[in-house]
Amino acid sequence: MKLEYTLKIAFKNILKNKVRSFLTMLGVIIGVSSVIIMVGIGQGTQKKIEKEINSLGTNLIMIYPANSRFAGVSQGSGSTNKITLTDMKKIIEEVSNIQYISPDISSNEQVISQNNNYRTTVHGVSDQYQGIKDYTMAEGEFFTEAQCKSSKNVIVLGKTVSDALFPGISSIGKTIRVRNIPVKVVGVLSSKGSGNNGMDQDDLVLIPYTTMMNKITGSKYIRTLFVSAVSKDVIDTVQEEVSRVLRISHKLKSTNSDDFTISTQSDIVEKASSITGMMTLLLGSIAGVSLFVGGIGIMNIMLVSVTERTREIGTRMAVGARGDDILIQFLIEASVLSLAGGVAGIGISGVVIFLLNIFTTLTPVMNLTIVVLALVFSGGVGIFFGYYPARKASQLNPIDALRYE
Amino acid sequence: METIIQLKQIKKTYSLTESVSVQALRGVDIEIKKGDFIAVMGPSGSGKSTLMNILGCLDIPTDGEYFLDGVSVKTLNKDELAGLRNEKLGFVFQGFNLLSRTTALENVELPLFYNRTHDRKDFKALSIAALERVGLGNRLDHTPNMLSGGQQQRVAIARSLVNTPKVLLADEPTGNLDTATSLDIMSIFQELNDQGITLVLVTHEPDIAQFAKRVITVRDGMIREDYQVKNRKSATEEIERFKAGNIQIFTESEKLHQEVV
Numbered sequence: 001m002k003l004e005y006t007l008k009i010a011f012k013n014i015l016k017n018k019v020r021s022f023l024t025m026l027g028v029i030i031g032v033s034s035v036i037i038m039v040g041i042g043q044g045t046q047k048k049i050e051k052e053i054n055s056l057g058t059n060l061i062m063i064y065p066a067n068s069r070f071a072g073v074s075q076g077s078g079s080t081n082k083i084t085l086t087d088m089k090k091i092i093e094e095v096s097n098i099q100y101i102s103p104d105i106s107s108n109e110q111v112i113s114q115n116n117n118y119r120t121t122v123h124g125v126s127d128q129y130q131g132i133k134d135y136t137m138a139e140g141e142f143f144t145e146a147q148c149k150s151s152k153n154v155i156v157l158g159k160t161v162s163d164a165l166f167p168g169i170s171s172i173g174k175t176i177r178v179r180n181i182p183v184k185v186v187g188v189l190s191s192k193g194s195g196n197n198g199m200d201q202d203d204l205v206l207i208p209y210t211t212m213m214n215k216i217t218g219s220k221y222i223r224t225l226f227v228s229a230v231s232k233d234v235i236d237t238v239q240e241e242v243s244r245v246l247r248i249s250h251k252l253k254s255t256n257s258d259d260f261t262i263s264t265q266s267d268i269v270e271k272a273s274s275i276t277g278m279m280t281l282l283l284g285s286i287a288g289v290s291l292f293v294g295g296i297g298i299m300n301i302m303l304v305s306v307t308e309r310t311r312e313i314g315t316r317m318a319v320g321a322r323g324d325d326i327l328i329q330f331l332i333e334a335s336v337l338s339l340a341g342g343v344a345g346i347g348i349s350g351v352v353i354f355l356l357n358i359f360t361t362l363t364p365v366m367n368l369t370i371v372v373l374a375l376v377f378s379g380g381v382g383i384f385f386g387y388y389p390a391r392k393a394s395q396l397n398p399i400d401a402l403r404y405e
Numbered sequence: 406m407e408t409i410i411q412l413k414q415i416k417k418t419y420s421l422t423e424s425v426s427v428q429a430l431r432g433v434d435i436e437i438k439k440g441d442f443i444a445v446m447g448p449s450g451s452g453k454s455t456l457m458n459i460l461g462c463l464d465i466p467t468d469g470e471y472f473l474d475g476v477s478v479k480t481l482n483k484d485e486l487a488g489l490r491n492e493k494l495g496f497v498f499q500g501f502n503l504l505s506r507t508t509a510l511e512n513v514e515l516p517l518f519y520n521r522t523h524d525r526k527d528f529k530a531l532s533i534a535a536l537e538r539v540g541l542g543n544r545l546d547h548t549p550n551m552l553s554g555g556q557q558q559r560v561a562i563a564r565s566l567v568n569t570p571k572v573l574l575a576d577e578p579t580g581n582l583d584t585a586t587s588l589d590i591m592s593i594f595q596e597l598n599d600q601g602i603t604l605v606l607v608t609h610e611p612d613i614a615q616f617a618k619r620v621i622t623v624r625d626g627m628i629r630e631d632y633q634v635k636n637r638k639s640a641t642e643e644i645e646r647f648k649a650g651n652i653q654i655f656t657e658s659e660k661l662h663q664e665v666v
């Protein structure tokens with residue numbers, strides 16, 4: 001029996017019952033498109049998170065105080081505030097291959113100009129923070145090391161804050177107040193636009209950490225210490241060195257565990273990836289279940305079709321069709337049905353992914369591997385679920401099939 | 406004349422339930438020569454349809470041996486039987502059994518697709534030739550619902566002829582047709598028989614049986630009568646007479662009805 005002829009019969013029978021065929025395919029369409037969309041969303045999120053983490057800075061190492069334990073009860077991250085300026089000084093002195101280092105002490109504050117006020121996040125950072133974050137200046141200059149050392153009342157504004165406080169005019173040289181401390185604007189950062197998570201990256205102000213600690217928060221501890229290594233290759237050595245210095249500085253015995261946490265960008269990327277990877281898998285498997293249900297729909301309709309066409313099967317057998325000819329005919333019919341559903345599902349998921357990218361903050365991707373996999377899988381679904389009905393048809397006794405009413 | 410079909414003590418038992426079984430055939434011996442035209446007659450339940458199905462290799466006898474063109478059928482497996490049906494047998498059914506929404510040409514092509522000897526490019530020519538043989542050369546693209554009963558049966562005959570079978574089996578081919586159309590079909594059968602095709606026809610109409618060369622009567626699963634037809638009628642002549650209004654052909658029930666009246 002010729003394949004081309006079998007395909008022709010398959011299409012004819014599918015077109016004969018348009019509504020039924022469509023409804024049957026719908027199961028596969030929904031299954032395939034949801035698999036592609038779900039995996040697309042998962043992978044899109046993963047990529048976005050990776051990008052976001054990478055945008056934190058280059059070759060970045062972050063040091064946080066570890067959560068303290070009192071009698072075995074964890075007090076949560078940052079509960080001890082154990083990193084001090086002394087620690088930072090020691091790291092600068094003893095660890096080589098550091099390009100930039102900056103603490104980050106942040107606090108949400110109201111910043112007030114003569115006519116306006118605005119609530120934003122104030123970051124107490126060093127002059128090297130510019131290098132860590134790769135900031136460029138729209139106006140003015142970043143504050144200097146000298147200004148940092150002497151706790152000068154200077155401030156660098158994010159674009160959003162500058163526009164809010166001084167609409168239409170330059171803010172350079174103006175004095176604003178942060179928690180009633182007057183500070184002079186020395187620079188405005190170039191706009192970075194909104195971040196990948198939709199957050200405004202220009203909604204912040206930077207002041208020297210010394211000023212922050214001495215005059216605004218009064219805190220002696222550093223919540224986050226950013227260190228950037230000179231190159232990617234030395235990140236691990238720098239991390240180890242920092243750890244060693246901190247342990248000595250904190251007078252930890254070899255039996256004590258670290259009272260700080262050091263994480264590198266790749267650590268975070270890895271962690272985030274494993275979470276989003278799991279999410280992708282979860283979404284994908286839920287969608288896979290719907291593909292399975294779609295397959296059952298195909299099996300169901302093929303069983304109906306075999307029963308309906310029993311006499312036709314009998315006639316075909318009478319004129320010389322073998323069991324295998326009938327088997328292949330019904331298998332092809334089931335496969336065409338589910339493959340057509342698969343192709344339609346791919347089309348629909350393509351449109352949905354396109355629309356999601358335009359109209360939502362989700363950034364799903366169309367993964368070619370998943371598309372090919374979905375196509376192969378939907379064909380497989382047809383063969384798998386079509387096999388039982390097809391086999392049933394092929395094993396009919398010609399005389400019983402001919403007599404079937 | 407060469408023997409084409411030989412049945413030796415063919416028995417067929419159907420088990421309805423474990424304890425109840427029906428003996429449809431109780432030992433049938435038939436020998437059919439090449440070029441013969443046989444009408445199998447008998448009341449319903451006599452076993453004539455079972456006999457036909459066994460002759461057509463659609464059903465397998467419980468006992469006995471069947472030689473078709475010198476081959477013992479019981480030695481063949483399912484696929485080989487399918488091949489045999491395809492190459493050596495042609496079927497014509499009472500209900501035509503055409504594929505719906507499929508053109509006459511495609512219906513006739515059907516056996517060719519299951520045949521492994523023909524070339525794809527010859528399909529159309531072979532099918533057209535078969536349709537022309539039954540006078541439907543001008544109805545190639547008609548689907549069954551666009552054809553009359555007689556035309557549908559002729560498409561079915563063309564389908565049975567397309568693989569040039571050795572034997573053509575017809576199970577009540579005129580059962581669903583009116584008198585004029587029945588005569589038409591019978592004249593096609595006679596013509597084919599004249600061209601050398603062996604024909605076995607099941608009917609319960611004695612008038613139809615008169616067009617055959619030999620009549621076999623079956624009753625209770627056994628052969629009761631087996632005789633050559635004397636004064637064999639020509640369907641073509643009957644058509645002429647029928648058109649002229651000189652004869653009336655009645656079925657058995659119609660005859661009964663007339664007697665009562």
